[in-house]
Amino acid sequence: MTRITIIGNAGGGKSTIARELNDLLGIPLHPVDELQWRPGWQLASREEFAAAHAKLLAQPSWIIDGWGDFDFIEQRFHESDTIILVDYPLVRHYWWALKRQWLCLFRPRIDGPPGCPMLPMTWPLLKMIWATDRHSMPKLRQLVKSQDDGKIIFHIRTLAELRAFYSEVRRHAETA
16 A cells, blocks of 8 residues: 555545554655645646646656546546545435534634635535436546546445544554
């Protein structure tokens, strides 16, 4: 586990998993949101994103958390040795996303893109979670399924699977 991709719908805890892996394994963490967004929720140009993404993929080890366009996801999957698909039922994504938005009233989000306040994005976030579940997740599941070429794949759909995943990562960290 040296090149890890974490992906799934918003509000599923991808960033939390990424921070945990960073702590346990000491592998550099790179959230896609920081490549994709500029202050004020201004989208980076495709060229700017592509250059930053390619630079990350050239590194010997990384944890990359997040989306981007599907062609970038495919590139990331190709270079990954480990893929973690966070794929809870839609209601859990909504619950955790709303909880995170609520907490942003009291403290800034530690893993959000700099200069991008979370609260104004609550309604767009909720719409995006629905659209992602309906339109992007089926394609993403198929893409993950097609990565059966020696990669380690974790498809996390339940809290029990999340706990089992953490147990496996801790065992891996102890033997590394």
